[in-house]
Amino acid sequence: MNPFTYTQASNVNEAVRCASANHAKYLGGGTNLIDLMRETVERPAAVVDVTRLSATIEERRDGGLLIGAAARNTAVAEHPTVRAQYPMLARAIVAGASAQIRNMATVGGNILQRTRCAYFYDSRGSRCNKREPGQGCDAIGGFNRMHAILGASQSCVATHPSDMCVALAALDATVHLMSADGERAVQLIDLHCLPGVHPEIETVLRPTELITAIEVPAKGFAANSTYRKVRDRSSYAFALVSVAAALAIRDGIITDVRLALGGVAPKPWRAFVAESDIRGRPATEGTFRSAADAELAAAAPLSDNAFKIELAKRTLVAVLDELAGATQ
Amino acid sequence: MSIVERAKQTVQGAAQGLMKKAAELAPDRLIPGGKPDPIIRHRHGHVGKPASRVDGPLKVQGQARFAAEFAPEGLCYAALVFSTIAKGRIVMLDIAKAVSAPGVVLVMTHLNAPRLNSMPLFLSAAKAVGGDNLPIMQDDCVHWNGQPVAVVLAETQEQADHATSLIRVTYEAEPAITSFAAAKAKGTEPGKFQGEPLKQEIGDAEAALRAAPHRVDAIYRTPRHNHNAIEPHAATIVWDGDELRVHDASQAMAHTAWSLAQVFGIDEKKVRVTSPYVGGGFGSKTLWQHQVLGAAAAKLAGRPVRIALSREGVYRIVGGRSLTEQRVAIGAVEAGRFTAIVHTGATAMTRHNALPEPFTVATRSGYAADTFKLDVEVAYMDTLANTFMRAPGEAVGTFGLECAIDELANQLGMDPVELRIRNEPQKDPTQGTPFSSRHIVEAYRAGAERFGWYKRDLPGNRRVGEWLVGMGCATATYPYYRMPGGAAQITLTRDGRATVAIAAHEMGMGTATTHTIVVAERLGLRLDQVTITYGDSSLPGVVLAGGSQQTASIGAAVMAAHSALVTELLRLAGNDSPLAGLSADDVRGKDAGLCKLDEPDRHESYSSILARAQRHEVTVQREAPLPLELLHWSMHSYGAMYCEVYINAITYETRVSKQDHAL
Numbered sequence: 001m002n003p004f005t006y007t008q009a010s011n012v013n014e015a016v017r018c019a020s021a022n023h024a025k026y027l028g029g030g031t032n033l034i035d036l037m038r039e040t041v042e043r044p045a046a047v048v049d050v051t052r053l054s055a056t057i058e059e060r061r062d063g064g065l066l067i068g069a070a071a072r073n074t075a076v077a078e079h080p081t082v083r084a085q086y087p088m089l090a091r092a093i094v095a096g097a098s099a100q101i102r103n104m105a106t107v108g109g110n111i112l113q114r115t116r117c118a119y120f121y122d123s124r125g126s127r128c129n130k131r132e133p134g135q136g137c138d139a140i141g142g143f144n145r146m147h148a149i150l151g152a153s154q155s156c157v158a159t160h161p162s163d164m165c166v167a168l169a170a171l172d173a174t175v176h177l178m179s180a181d182g183e184r185a186v187q188l189i190d191l192h193c194l195p196g197v198h199p200e201i202e203t204v205l206r207p208t209e210l211i212t213a214i215e216v217p218a219k220g221f222a223a224n225s226t227y228r229k230v231r232d233r234s235s236y237a238f239a240l241v242s243v244a245a246a247l248a249i250r251d252g253i254i255t256d257v258r259l260a261l262g263g264v265a266p267k268p269w270r271a272f273v274a275e276s277d278i279r280g281r282p283a284t285e286g287t288f289r290s291a292a293d294a295e296l297a298a299a300a301p302l303s304d305n306a307f308k309i310e311l312a313k314r315t316l317v318a319v320l321d322e323l324a325g326a327t328q
Numbered sequence: 329m330s331i332v333e334r335a336k337q338t339v340q341g342a343a344q345g346l347m348k349k350a351a352e353l354a355p356d357r358l359i360p361g362g363k364p365d366p367i368i369r370h371r372h373g374h375v376g377k378p379a380s381r382v383d384g385p386l387k388v389q390g391q392a393r394f395a396a397e398f399a400p401e402g403l404c405y406a407a408l409v410f411s412t413i414a415k416g417r418i419v420m421l422d423i424a425k426a427v428s429a430p431g432v433v434l435v436m437t438h439l440n441a442p443r444l445n446s447m448p449l450f451l452s453a454a455k456a457v458g459g460d461n462l463p464i465m466q467d468d469c470v471h472w473n474g475q476p477v478a479v480v481l482a483e484t485q486e487q488a489d490h491a492t493s494l495i496r497v498t499y500e501a502e503p504a505i506t507s508f509a510a511a512k513a514k515g516t517e518p519g520k521f522q523g524e525p526l527k528q529e530i531g532d533a534e535a536a537l538r539a540a541p542h543r544v545d546a547i548y549r550t551p552r553h554n555h556n557a558i559e560p561h562a563a564t565i566v567w568d569g570d571e572l573r574v575h576d577a578s579q580a581m582a583h584t585a586w587s588l589a590q591v592f593g594i595d596e597k598k599v600r601v602t603s604p605y606v607g608g609g610f611g612s613k614t615l616w617q618h619q620v621l622g623a624a625a626a627k628l629a630g631r632p633v634r635i636a637l638s639r640e641g642v643y644r645i646v647g648g649r650s651l652t653e654q655r656v657a658i659g660a661v662e663a664g665r666f667t668a669i670v671h672t673g674a675t676a677m678t679r680h681n682a683l684p685e686p687f688t689v690a691t692r693s694g695y696a697a698d699t700f701k702l703d704v705e706v707a708y709m710d711t712l713a714n715t716f717m718r719a720p721g722e723a724v725g726t727f728g729l730e731c732a733i734d735e736l737a738n739q740l741g742m743d744p745v746e747l748r749i750r751n752e753p754q755k756d757p758t759q760g761t762p763f764s765s766r767h768i769v770e771a772y773r774a775g776a777e778r779f780g781w782y783k784r785d786l787p788g789n790r791r792v793g794e795w796l797v798g799m800g801c802a803t804a805t806y807p808y809y810r811m812p813g814g815a816a817q818i819t820l821t822r823d824g825r826a827t828v829a830i831a832a833h834e835m836g837m838g839t840a841t842t843h844t845i846v847v848a849e850r851l852g853l854r855l856d857q858v859t860i861t862y863g864d865s866s867l868p869g870v871v872l873a874g875g876s877q878q879t880a881s882i883g884a885a886v887m888a889a890h891s892a893l894v895t896e897l898l899r900l901a902g903n904d905s906p907l908a909g910l911s912a913d914d915v916r917g918k919d920a921g922l923c924k925l926d927e928p929d930r931h932e933s934y935s936s937i938l939a940r941a942q943r944h945e946v947t948v949q950r951e952a953p954l955p956l957e958l959l960h961w962s963m964h965s966y967g968a969m970y971c972e973v974y975i976n977a978i979t980y981e982t983r984v985s986k987q988d989h990a991l
Contacts, residue, residue, distance in 0.1 A: 001430075001486055001487070001490040002490075008741075040493060091556040110967060124410070124412060124493070125410070125473070125474075179986075230979045231981070232981075234983055235979075311979060314978045314979060315978065315979060318794065318978045318979075
């Protein structure tokens with residue numbers, strides 16, 4: 001057995017101090033870490049429960065939001081300001097998991113959840129470079145219908161499973177961090193790493209660095225935004241492809257756009273290529289289609305998931321068409 | 329289906345060698361010309377009325393004990409190490425750390441396991457119910473990815489689970505066939521089920537297909553399916569000397585007891601399997617390696633063992649439905665009448681089991697056609713043995729057949745319901761026997777009316793936003809089976825209470841409640857005057873709760889026992905009873921006694937009969953008559969299924985918005 005200590009922290013400093021001393025894992029709602037411990041993929045010697053830390057959702061004077069990392073996913077999705085001003089974020093959260101899981105899961109935990117690649121979980125029977133660096137990857141050449149088409153490497157083709165993070169990536173969210181070295185902030189789109197030759201390194205977080213809050217800046221376009229998740233079942237299924245999109249149009253010309261994709265990459269995939277293709281051009285299906293083609297030009301399909309390329313393009317175009325229609 | 333074949337063989341065997349025994353049986357009420365069962369006429373009793381489940385209170389209070397909830401003294405807990413290669417040899421097993429881990433009682437591997445016979449393969453003998461026929465932990469060979477290679481016993485489940493993680497196994501892998509394509513490339517063999525070929529040809533279907541003015545010819549593939557009963561497989565196992573007691577989660581107790589006796593080389597009577605409550609079976613709760621390994625480890629340790637599979641464990645060592653690749657081709661004339669039905673293809677199987685997923689069985693009696701070509705070929709893979717799962721054959725075979733009919737209807741520009749009705753057979757199209765009942769045309773018509781089928785648009789014409797909205801229909805069917813082996817004992821006491829003993833199973837289908845109702849109805853008792861004892865292999869009967877036939881099997885046994893009981897009661901009643909001179913066919917149960925069928929006042933209570941005969945109780949035991957009805961009839965249940973489906977024109981996401989059926 002893998003004995004571990006459990007401590008509940010009552011403030012950020014205590015959490016960081018306690019975690020640093022014990023090489024602990026932070027425990028949020030436990031909807032992913034506990035599963036991984038049961039499967040012995042994670043074997044922490046200590047866990048520090050951070051669910052008593054700030055869970056407040058604070059509306060800033062400039063219209064932005066500061067969301068405590070311990071806020072439950074459901075609380076964020078149901079917040080009136082989130083629903084009115086950031087519909088993309090509310091829709092992304094409720095598209096994920098089940099009501100029971102969203103009631104437990106925290107915002108900080110959601111960001112740091114790990115891939116659901118079956119080979120990563122199969123600790124005794126499969127090779128996985130993320131779990132055991134250098135071991136090899138059984139997903140490449142295995143059952144990889146759910147795996148990545150963008151940003152993957154020869155070492156790892158796993159996807160990041162979060163829906164919420166796809167919306168946060170599109171919304172230019174910032175993640176506030178605390179460690180023994182002090183506070184810092186990183187952009188959400190810079191928080192997760194691509195696998196390269198080190199798929200075991202998933203984020204830029206330092207050991208025992210703690211996510212304390214997420215800041216979502218005020219942006220005019222955010223109110224005209226949405227999230228669309230394509231999946232096998234209409235509930236409790238991971239995305240085959242998902243799209244978070246926001247669009248601002250003036251006189252038929254796109255003045256601003258935010259696009260991110262889920263279910264296709266090892267991290268929430270901000271579609272910068274498509275964004276720069278679209279900005280300043282007329283809001284037509286032709287514009288959207290060529291932007292989608294450009295974004296997916298780099299896609300590298302595996303044996304079972306080539307369908308995701310066309311699916312991602314179609315979904316991007318449909319979502320942008322919908323947003324363009326709503327503003328005209 | 330070969331369960332039918334088997335019944336036929338049994339019956340034919342009876343015709344040749346057991347005529348005497350067959351002649352001794354009461355006239356069969358289920359065959360043409362037989363006298364109908366009086367219970368069918370009597371429609372004002374318990375049958376058809378709502379009743380609470382007799383085991384409901386126990387279950388909702390958590391008092392019903394399942395296989396993994398027995399805790400005999402000295403119990404230890406088992407955990408399995410599964411192989412991580414599909415084929416090859418174990419070169420090294422390092423168990424040292426596990427042996428010295430806290431709480432570990434023993435580690436069993438092929439190096440120290442007791443000598444065991446292989447399990448008798450399901451259906452290879454009357455009571456054989458093993459999922460595979462491989463040596464179980466007897467050598468260093470690995471036959472599938474997931475095969476148990478070590479068992480750890482420990483004082484707690486957590487200690488056992490942890491100790492398995494300390495075991496290191498080194499393998500020498502051999503080339504394995506783990507893809508269906510590779511298996512087919514190696515060549516296929518004709519599918520046989522219990523020695524009978526699945527191939528069946530009537531006329532020249534390929535020629536008829538070529539000549540047909542309209543035809544569809546398509547391939548339908550179905551994936552592997554895993555068993556997922558709410559209660560994972562579990563057993564609590566106790567040796568008392570050379571007697572083996574297994575608290576199992578079972579849909580085949582008597583079979584399991586016999587098969588375990590073969591594995592351990594002991595007398596069948598030394599093995600007792602009990603299983604009063606089962607959290608779902610669906611064809612999977614038979615004998616797999618875990619019960620054998622648990623019993624072997626219990627023997628080695630000299631202690632009772634509980635082996636409860638994790639969900640992963642079920643996927644690793646309990647088989648499911650195998651994958652199929654089916655060709656369905658239908659030829660039709662202008663008016664839609666079928667001239668040819670071709671349903672052929674391949675399914676995957678292993679060398680260590682014998683169930684080719686028989687996907688053509690429902691096609692045998694589905695539709696009329698001038699010619700038929702049905703065939704199932706087998707491709708061999710190095711995987712976990714596949715097994716029976718939730719309508720084996722029908723579930724995946726009707727998918728192919730019904731899709732092809734829809735394709736044809738589309739090509740003909742014909743209503744798919746109408747096309748099905750036009751090909752409604754008058755008798756079983758491949759067996760030639762009359763249908764015992766069918767009513768499928770009525771079901772289609774009634775279902776269509778209720779569902780609003782006739783208001784539908786042509787395919788592809790109705791759109792709601794991005795979604796294409798359409799309707800579909802399909803025929804539902806499942807055969808009637810009744811396997812030989814049903815038996816029941818009824819004991820009636822002077823206080824007017826009846827106890828029925830029968831080796832039946834309760835997997836959630838309400839066995840005890842159903843038969844309480846049936847027996848109370850027959851005997852004219854209140855429900856609370858009847859007790860059903862079941863869930864124990866030592867009770868009468870060899871009953872499989874599979875093929876949806878348990879109720880029919882034990883129902884026929886209860887009928888036979890009841891008839892014998894009434895005969896005995898009439899004999900005991902003698903000449904001083906109002907019932908004097910009547911035979912068992914002349915009476916029915918009423919108000920805790922018997923009365924003449926058409927003269928309810930000519931009645932005597934059971935307590936009166938038994939008191940006069942100076943008997944405290946009367947007990948009879950009878951076997952169910954052989955399933956002769958299967959020789960005379962084509963027996964199936966049928967239904968018409970309707971659904972409304974949304975398909976997203978952009979993403980192709982498919983969502984069923986409405987579903988209804990008429991059965």
